[in-house]
Amino acid sequence: MVAYYVDSEDVNRRFDRRFEEANPEYDVVFEPIDFARWFDLANEYRKHGQYRSAMIVYRALLDSLDDNMERQCSGRTPLLPSPLD
Numbered sequence: 001m002v003a004y005y006v007d008s009e010d011v012n013r014r015f016d017r018r019f020e021e022a023n024p025e026y027d028v029v030f031e032p033i034d035f036a037r038w039f040d041l042a043n044e045y046r047k048h049g050q051y052r053s054a055m056i057v058y059r060a061l062l063d064s065l066d067d068n069m070e071r072q073c074s075g076r077t078p079l080l081p082s083p084l085d
Helices: 008-022 036-047 051-067 069-073
Strands: none
Touching: 008 051, 036 051, 051 069
16 A cells, blocks of 8 residues: 555545435435445555554544434434433
């Protein structure tokens, strides 16, 4: 694997696009989104000592999940009770 710079904004856009493509007609995701290839990519970076690149991929995934949490949970019963309940 060749070391190269990973653009965090590009990775963020790719994750956000996955949510938009999951169901473009609604703001709700009905089917699970498979992020396995991104975890695999981050793991490859990590295995090759490219920790910054791995961190960028992991961070972008977490940011995207956080930004799209309402989209994921709309209309569904939460799996865990809210700590505020």
